[in-house]
Amino acid sequence: MKPDETGGLPYMLKLLVGKPYVIRTNIGIVDGLVNGAIGTLQYIERDTDRPNVIKCLWLSFRSSKLGKLIHTKCNPHVCSNPELKHDWVPIGNCTSNI
Numbered sequence: 712m713k714p715d716e717t718g719g720l721p722y723m724l725k726l727l728v729g730k731p732y733v734i735r736t737n738i739g740i741v742d743g744l745v746n747g748a749i750g751t752l753q754y755i756e757r758d759t760d761r762p763n764v765i766k767c768l769w770l771s772f773r774s775s776k777l778g779k780l781i782h783t784k785c786n787p788h789v790c791s792n793p794e795l796k797h798d799w800v801p802i803g804n805c806t807s808n809i
Contacts, residue, residue: 726752726755726765726768727752728752728753728754728755729752729753731749731751731752732750732751732752732770733747733748733749734746734747734748734750734802736805738805739780739781741780742777742778742779742780742781743772743774743776743777743778744777744800744802748772748777749772750772750777750800750802751770751772752768752769752770753769753770753771753796754768754769754794754795754799755768755769756768756769756801765804766803767801767802767803767804768801768802769795769799769801769802770799770800770802771796771798771799771800772800777800778800781800782798782800782801785801788801
């Protein structure tokens with residue numbers, strides 16, 4: 712698909728840990744996770760039963776205020792997973808009809 716067929720979003724996104732990514736849709740307005748927020752990809756969490764399926768992306772932001780609410784909700788998961796750090800923010804799957 713071409714970008715003009717997907718509302719300007721890429722059909723496929725190449726993910727690289729350590730690279731910055733721009734949030735292209737409002738995920739959590741109160742939490743600051745809005746269109747234009749830039750975070751650095753820190754970890755790609757995959758589904759344990761289906762390793763080809765991405766469960767969640769974990770980003771770090773310059774401001775500790777971004778994603779604070781969603782991060783608090785996920786704190787038990789972070790504490791139980793040694794690969795995750797307490798200042799990373801989880802970004803789950805978002806779907807949209809175009």
